[in-house]
């Protein structure tokens with residue numbers, strides 16, 4: 372394995388914590404800094420605080436050894452060769468990214484820097500942020516030859532973050548200095564030279580892939596734009612297939628067949644062509660808005676992104692309409708809801724379309740009985756239990772005595788539900804699936820009226836329990 376580098380990661384959220392443990396796994400010495408004392412205490416005790424596969428194992432392997440947790444950024448700065456900034460960049464009211472945490476971290480680093488150090492932007496930031504960090508450092512009296520600012524965007528997905536970090540398609544390093552580029556090259560050498568894949572004491576089940584990722588060097592500005600443009604493009608791809616699914620619904624075509632046919636063209640590719648209730652999460656909605664706002668500020672017409680956002684918002688309105696079309700009226704209806712997280716295999720509810728839909732349906736007068744395998748605790752902080760909201764202990768309890776069951780998050784475990792058992796306890800056998808988790812023919816054979824996205828509704832084979840909707 373290549374030589375170890377002393378790294379500091381500032382921020383222990385999804386990106387920061389995953390990066391920190393993965394750098395340790397790659398053989399580096401890591402200090403993870405967070406100003407939240409409670410978080411640091413929990414992490415020192417081995418509690419990950421977020422639901423992320425393989426994170427507990429890696430934290431258990433390296434905590435208090437290759438990876439230390441502290442609140443003191445000054446000490447971490449003095450001890451490190453490279454400092455990765457992975458603090459939050461929340462969305463401000465105008466849509467652009469609020470960079471005040473990044474600025475505060477840069478100023479604090481500047482006050483303690485005593486030798487050459489690379490400052491790395493890992494948070495998703497708009498183009499020009501590296502310039503602002505440089506200016507902040509200089510304004511705080513740091514000589515130009517004592518630091519470089521590099522952009523090294525992260526492309527990990529929640530739920531598969533650790534595997535994505537250690538087995539990426541590409542590693543992008545935006546550096547305007549050879550010295551800084553060389554240090555980043557060394558940090559990622561275990562992956563880009565492949566030694567990690569040969570020697571690592573791999574975690575069982577993580578990834579069989581040993582393909583060496585491509586290391587791409589660009590200018591800092593290009594790297595900043597690569598991150599925003601990639602996320603905005605993926606969001607666009609999802610909105611595109613959502614719009615196509617609406618067209619399929621209007622023509623009785625099947626979007627699954629259409630997406631398959633499109634995806635076989637290698638120029639298009641099969642991924643991110645799953646229609647649903649719209650994209651959510653902590654990245655896509657925020658990054659599309661921030662990228663649009665960057666374009667606005669630069670006087671560049673990127674109204675395509677406004678359309679992407681419109682399609683995404685409308686997808687939820689259409690889903691409510693589908694529920695109404697299946698049930699006639701909504702007031703007083705009891706609905707089972709499976710899934711509250713913004714996607715499967717995570718407990719994250721930030722910008723979750725499922726949460727938004729539950730709120731929309733409650734506003735229409737429905738009462739909800741919801742189940743999510745991991746996100747209920749977080750959801751209850753946003754929508755507390757009450758006359759219109761109940762949290763169920765499992766999917767069967769959520770379905771019991773309901774007028775319809777809705778699937779709002781694509782948790783893999785929902786595929787293995789006992790359909791006969793679900794059906795038997797429901798008032799009406801109507802399943803409205805916002806994630807296309809089931810085969811319509813199978814649902815028909817289980818006597819469900821099955822409404823999904825961009826595919827013809829299927830009806831019970833034995834008897835017509837519910838007539839086609841009159842819209």
Ligand code: UDX
Pocket residue numbers: 525526527528529530602605609642643644645646647648649650651652653654655713714715
């Ligand atoms: C995303 C990017 O994928 C990742 O590269 C970036 O670093 C952070 O943002 P994440 O938000 O964790 O990752 O989830 P992702 O799996 O990309 O899903 C985002 C949203 O799009 C979810 O709401 C998901 O349900 C939805 N989605 C995804 C679809 O509706 N259809 C698809 O085909 C794919």
